[in-house]
Amino acid sequence: DADVTQTPRNRITKTGKRIMLECSQTKGHDRMYWYRQDPGLGLRLIYYSFDVKDINKGEISDGYSVSRQAQAKFSLSLESAIPNQTALYFCATSGTNGGEQYFGPGTRLTVT
Amino acid sequence: GENVEQHPSTLSVQEGDSAVIKCTYSDSASNYFPWYKQELGKRPQLIIDIRSNVGEKKDQRIAVTLNKTAKHFSLHITETQPEDSAVYFCAALDTGRRALTFGSGTRLQVQP
Numbered sequence: 001d002a003d004v005t006q007t008p009r010n011r012i013t014k015t016g017k018r019i020m021l022e023c024s025q026t027k028g029h030d031r032m033y034w035y036r037q038d039p040g041l042g043l044r045l046i047y048y049s050f051d052v053k054d055i056n057k058g059e060i061s062d063g064y065s066v067s068r069q070a071q072a073k074f075s076l077s078l079e080s081a082i083p084n085q086t087a088l089y090f091c092a093t094s095g096t097n098g099g100e101q102y103f104g105p106g107t108r109l110t111v112t
Numbered sequence: 113g114e115n116v117e118q119h120p121s122t123l124s125v126q127e128g129d130s131a132v133i134k135c136t137y138s139d140s141a142s143n144y145f146p147w148y149k150q151e152l153g154k155r156p157q158l159i160i161d162i163r164s165n166v167g168e169k170k171d172q173r174i175a176v177t178l179n180k181t182a183k184h185f186s187l188h189i190t191e192t193q194p195e196d197s198a199v200y201f202c203a204a205l206d207t208g209r210r211a212l213t214f215g216s217g218t219r220l221q222v223q224p
Contacts, residue, residue: 042215043156
């Protein structure tokens with residue numbers, strides 16, 4: 001689904017480095033989400049945003065920050081990466097009434 | 113917040129058999145329950161969802177049932193095919209966060 005894109009798709013970084021993952025969408029949705037996926041743990045919500053001025057912490061926000069630069073863009077930052085942040089990160093969007101979420105292709109992040 | 117438990121974590125069936133995946137949730141006010149399918153190396157995609165005003169919903173070979181009293185819902189796949197092999201996630205709406213909480217996933221393997 002090219003309507004939700006993520007960059008980069010793969011990233012290897014070192015402990016202590018700052019890294020930003022970017023998400024863009026052309027679906028015109030107000031709501032955007034960041035999840036991380038780890039084997040056996042499913043999809044866990046990091047941060048979510050209902051509009052540019054409404055940003056909320058999810059289940060596992062410690063060590064992460066976000067920026068909603070525009071309706072179409074939602075970035076996730078790791079201020080000082082650590083190895084246990086190695087995971088697959090997904091961005092998703094949904095319409096104003098919630099409902100179906102549309103996921104991006106994912107970013108595989110490795111912290112060494 | 114919402115807690116969603118999903119069982120089993122892995123499921124292997126013969127082609128043509130049925131598969132059932134079960135989830136329980138904790139937020140009694142939750143009213144939206146989607147199921148997502150994630151094929152290997154791909155993003156999760158919605159396959160079916162149900163709202164709390166109905167007890168069952170079908171779409172061809174897949175169906176979802178909801179028991180609000182017991183706070184559990186299930187995914188049923190009939191006449192399984194090899195292309196049904198994937199990881200399946202249930203989710204429930206956390207009414208406090210107004211965001212989805214996902215189960216830990218079920219890896220379904222359909223043996224030809």
